[in-house]
Amino acid sequence: MDGYAGKVAIIDLTNKAYEIKDLNPQWAKLFVGGAALGARYLYDLMPAHTPVFAPESVVGFVSGPTNLTKTFLGGRYTVVSKSPVTGGFNDASAGGNLGPFMRKAGFDAVFVKGISEKPVYILLDDGKIEIRDAQALWGKTVSEADALIKEELGDSKVSTALIGPGGEHLSNMAGVITDCHRAAARGGSGAVMGSKKLKGLVCRGNQIVPLKDDAGVAAINKEWNDHAKGRGAVPVGKFKTTGTTSDYDSSVYLADAGIKNWAGAPEDLTEEQIKNLTGAVMDPKYKYGKLGCHACPVQCGAKYHIKNDKYDIKTSRPEYESLGAFGSMLLNGDSDCANICNWYCNEYGYDTLSLGGTLAWLMECYENGLFTIEELDGIDLKWGNTEAILAMVKKICDYEGIGIPLNGASRAAAQHFGRGFEYLTTASGIEIPMHGARYNPGLARTFQYDPTPGRHVKGGLGVPYGHQPPEVKYNYEDTGERDKAGIESWEFFNISGFCNFSGFLLAPGVHYRYMEAIGGYSFKPEDWTNLALRSFTIRDAFNKREGLRRKDFDISPRNVGKPPLEKGPLAGITVDNEKLGDNFYAAMGWDIETGMPSKEFLENIGGLECVIEDLYPEGKLL
Ligand code: SF4
Known part of the structure; x- marks a missing residue:
């Protein structure tokens, strides 16, 4: 299948067993990769209401179709699990080499359940899987463990995604550190690894990903120099x-x-x-x-x-x-x-x-x-x-x-x-990231109601909206459709494997051309919108299946100016976060009070039969 390695590993650490399965081609088409494909697999592999540190709890590492295709800025992968903080779905992505190296090893994704008796790490090695002893690595810092693994394997070129002592102590702040310097940090997935006694995932291999049009990818890459010297010169130069x-x-x-x-x-x-x-x-x-x-x-x-x-x-x-x-x-x-x-x-x-x-x-x-x-x-x-x-x-x-x-x-x-x-x-x-909702009011909705709360790298009105004049950005009428439309680019980055900065470090429009050259995607713009909404919905459905509703998602009053600051450039600003939420759910056609997706919406988007079955058993809302 063009754009994919074609294999997914399902590993059970309790029994030290694994299965290598063909990537579900239907799911790859519907959910693409990264956060959405990870959410679809998690929805299937992990029963509702599974306690986050139970053996049945699953942590997944999911590449995107741009990984290992030579696509510029296309090296990101995603870690998915339940969050020990929110009790809902968690996805966190990182760059480095891990996503491309997972595909070099022959896999699009790895999902891990069970709890090992002793610390282990997983080696994906050119189509093979090994569950290796990590007792000597437990308690080590990330760079110490990385060095010991490379020494043990006699290979300094492997890519590693490791937890440190934070994950071993099941900290709610524990992330997954890729190649010692890129972090899939947010939401506590590192603690889920720690609960499984899983020190990390290590990848190497010599496999390639088949592309629809290799020459097409190379040609788009060649155009980048023009962008870097022209319209993109300022951001590229700064970065x-x-x-x-x-x-x-x-x-x-x-x-x-x-x-x-x-x-x-x-x-x-x-x-x-x-x-x-x-x-x-x-x-x-x-x-x-x-x-x-x-x-x-x-x-x-x-x-x-x-x-x-x-x-x-x-x-x-x-x-x-x-x-x-x-x-x-x-x-x-x-x-x-x-x-x-x-x-x-x-x-x-x-x-x-x-x-x-x-x-x-x-x-x-x-x-x-x-x-x-x-x-x-x-x-x-x-x-x-x-x-x-x-x-x-x-x-x-x-x-x-x-x-x-x-x-x-x-x-x-x-x-x-x-x-x-x-x-x-x-x-x-x-904890709220370093782009505040009082300056970027659209982020109030994203922080509060994205399926993974508290992220500025999720869709909506977003950070650029903060640079609009006050009379525009603090006007809370009719924000819903723009907020909904703003989901598209972010969901796209988070499922394709593109770096979020590619929004301005690559030329406008090349992302979809890359995807066409990689996998033969020939979607019209409305098809990408559908994909983005499906991605948002499958992530959200994990939460809804857990019983979480709109009332369960909060934001600290201070972060929306309640009370407002008394000094500085944002003095006097209060953000109407609930109105932004109302507008968003209305634009989605979802229930404003509960945030539940309508059956009609789920049917129109398509590919979400599993969600309809769970949220609308016998045709009626749960
Ligand atoms: S621009 Fe993006 S892909 Fe490139 S090094 Fe920076 S974070 Fe990584």
Whole structure:
């Protein structure tokens, strides 16, 4: 089948057994890959109401059709599971080499259930599967485990997706770290791996993916130079040099980034503190090489060397999101500190956004007297105290003292201690990323009601809408159709394997041409819309089958300006998140009160018979 390796592995760690199945061609056509194909398999393999850490719980690694096709910026894969935070569906994607290498090994996807008695890792090796002993890797950091695996296999070229101690401790903040520097971080899928005693997935092989039109892909790649020198010159130039850090300062000045746990304003930081965390200032101090993902001519990452009195570490340059989480959110303008926090997350396998958000929550609690210094193990966690920030990050990573309850992330920690609920800044328990809903009001709907809450990389009115004039972006009439239309591009990226930045780093329109050359897709625009809606719906259906309804999805009042800020560029702004939700569900033709999809909608989209069967048994809504 053009565009696919054609095989899926289903692995049971309890019995150390596996099956290699043909990829379901019908599902590949209907759900394409990544998050949607992963959701379809999960829907099938995992019974409703399965506890997240039960043996029947499934974690999947799913490539996209662009992986290993030489398509530029087409190297992303997705991890899917139930989320230990939201209790619903989770998908988180990452670049690096893993998706393409999974296909080199001969597989489009791997789904893992069961619980191993002892730690293991899975090796996909040129069409074969091995479940290998990982006892010597348990407790190791990601780079230590990566090095030991490469030594054991005598192969430094394999691609790895590993958990660190965070996943082993079942932290709600545990992510999956790819090739030591790219993270499928959000929603706690690393904890699901940890619960299975699964240290990681390792891939290698020499297989190829058949394409409909190899020459077509090569021809589109050739056109890229024109785009990079022409219309795309500014973003390509920025991403090639300072990557996502280019916009850190402008986002802080706009208060788009979180400042002081989303309660602050740019004037809470000095100009120097803000500049310190930009790539332009950090690169000359730390950069010693480039980093990036498979088949990407941009290579937007960088290798950093941080050396001071206490640390001498080689790591990757933090992304914008991580800089916000360990910078402006904590009123920290010290670049060594922000970089070391980022390094801890990569090594111990944590989501930078959730860890930074949890620290910000605790800082605000402490500053307001909700915790004593003794309760924080002697750490004086005041705003901007860099030593205290690093000490607390270490406590969490070492799973020690106050760090143990903090491994649950901010909402679970508030529940554990019975305090600090008023300072939470989450969507259904997921810490909000560094593009806020008060600046980008459309994100209020996405954060609250996407099937995977709290993500800026999911569809809707999105980040660009935030740059509209206030009279446009804060007008809540008639947003539904535009919000619904905005799902398309994001769902497309998340199922095809394209990097999200390809929206501006590739020329407009080439994505669909690539897909045509890869798999012979000859869809009209409305067919892509259908695919996107089906992708959204199958992810959402997992939640609805769990019994989750609209009322179960929340966003912290502060993040939608309730009450509004009193200073800064967003002073006085309140976002009507529920109206945005009403408009969205109305445009979808779904029930506004419950968020349930109508039977007519499901039938019109097609390919969702399993959902109709579960939500409309005997023709009537559950
Ligand atoms: S632009 Fe950056 S994140 Fe995207 S594929 Fe290239 S290297 Fe990876």
